[in-house]
Amino acid sequence: MATNTPTVDRIVLEPWSRDHKPIPVEARWTLRDLMLARCISGGELAKLSGVSRNVVTRAINYHGTTSMPSRRRLAQALGVDPDVIAWAHP
Numbered sequence: 001m002a003t004n005t006p007t008v009d010r011i012v013l014e015p016w017s018r019d020h021k022p023i024p025v026e027a028r029w030t031l032r033d034l035m036l037a038r039c040i041s042g043g044e045l046a047k048l049s050g051v052s053r054n055v056v057t058r059a060i061n062y063h064g065t066t067s068m069p070s071r072r073r074l075a076q077a078l079g080v081d082p083d084v085i086a087w088a089h090p
Helices: 031-038 042-049 053-060 068-078
Strands: none
Touching: 031 053, 031 068, 042 053, 042 068, 053 068
């Protein structure tokens, strides 16, 4: 039975901070830039966050989608909110 319900292929939501204000695109950091700013290597970030080195490498290079728990762990290890990190290729 066919329905006339419209479908949406993709919804793009603006990232919001914890105080519910939009985070401007120019205020977001790449994972690589945050690591450089904190002087943390990929291996160190993996140890600090508790995720595998492979997950870190894939997130840095935008291969696949990083899971939400991994995003939270990586962001916490870098001392930022997950919404501050640009998880998709800029």
